[in-house]
Amino acid sequence: MSATPRGIRLKDQVCIVTGAGSQRGIGWATVMKFAHEGARHIYVMDIATGELPGLVATLHERYLDVKVAIVEADATDEDAIKSVCERALEETGRLDVVFANAGGGKGGFSTLVKDMSVDDFMGTLKLNVLSCFLAAKYAPQAMSKFAAFIPRQDLYIVNTCSKAAIISVARNAAEENLILRNGVRVNAVCPGIVRTGLTDLLIPTGNDSASNPTPGAIVRIGLAEGRSILVLPEIANVVCFLASTESSYVIGQSYVVDGGLTAPLPMGKLQTNGP
Numbered sequence: 376m377s378a379t380p381r382g383i384r385l386k387d388q389v390c391i392v393t394g395a396g397s398q399r400g401i402g403w404a405t406v407m408k409f410a411h412e413g414a415r416h417i418y419v420m421d422i423a424t425g426e427l428p429g430l431v432a433t434l435h436e437r438y439l440d441v442k443v444a445i446v447e448a449d450a451t452d453e454d455a456i457k458s459v460c461e462r463a464l465e466e467t468g469r470l471d472v473v474f475a476n477a478g479g480g481k482g483g484f485s486t487l488v489k490d491m492s493v494d495d496f497m498g499t500l501k502l503n504v505l506s507c508f509l510a511a512k513y514a515p516q517a518m519s520k521f522a523a524f525i526p527r528q529d530l531y532i533v534n535t536c537s538k539a540a541i542i543s544v545a546r547n548a549a550e551e552n553l554i555l556r557n558g559v560r561v562n563a564v565c566p567g568i569v570r571t572g573l574t575d576l577l578i579p580t581g582n583d584s585a586s587n588p589t590p591g592a593i594v595r596i597g598l599a600e601g602r603s604i605l606v607l608p609e610i611a612n613v614v615c616f617l618a619s620t621e622s623s624y625v626i627g628q629s630y631v632v633d634g635g636l637t638a639p640l641p642m643g644k645l646q647t648n649g650p
Contacts, residue, residue, distance in 0.1 A: 562627065
């Protein structure tokens with residue numbers, strides 16, 4: 376991305392990204408994309424901030440005009456979400472984009488229902504749904520006109536209950552903000568299988584296409600054939616589109632970005648690499 380000319384899709388905008396603490400995560404890649412597209416100030420939130428100084432250093436090296444603030448907090452903490460939204464407004468005078476990216480699965484993605492504890496189930500709901508609900512509650516109060524709130528929804532089986540709830544939260548929040556006529560747009564992003572630190576156990580590492588996937592690569596995963604492993608910039612590109620004014624007429628939608636994983640196609644017959 377650093378080799379491509381900088382864009383202006385998010386010129387001078389102020390953004391909040393939750394769950395951005397992993398160098399191999401969607402949040403991290405999205406922060407880099409926002410900076411590349413001209414964001415002025417980015418608040419990067421995660422409960423684990425050990426890797427974030429590296430993100431800040433990279434941003435300062437590539438984009439001297441972008442201000443970055445590390446916020447060490449739990450995305451399910453109501454006071455923390457309210458505080459970061461208010462802080463952005465107080466420090467910059469505006470808030471344009473909130474990407475509620477924090478999420479995951481308690482007990483592991485591969486846990487079967489019969490083996491899952493109630494605590495793990497409720498913990499997953501809290502992490503995935505409450506974090507989006509809190510962002511949907513407090514972000515619009517601080518966001519400027521034509522702003523964008525984007526919760527993330529994944530397609531891992533163990534998380535389907537919470538992820539379905541996220542889509543419902545996004546649609547209802549979008550409707551509420553339309554009624555309020557505050558100019559805040561709400562949409563959800565639904566990534567397929569993305570190579571991150573959380574999905575290493577799900578993705579085979581025995582071949583180059585799986586270990587080092589390229590955009591559009593078709594690989595084998597377990598017993599299924601032809602499913603796509605997405606790379607992080609592909610998700611960040613969609614988030615950036617939804618955050619920009621290019622999507623000003625997109626409201627209350629769920630964008631599936633899974634390389635055809637959920638499409639009704641004979642994917643089992645596809646064994647090629649590349650588009």
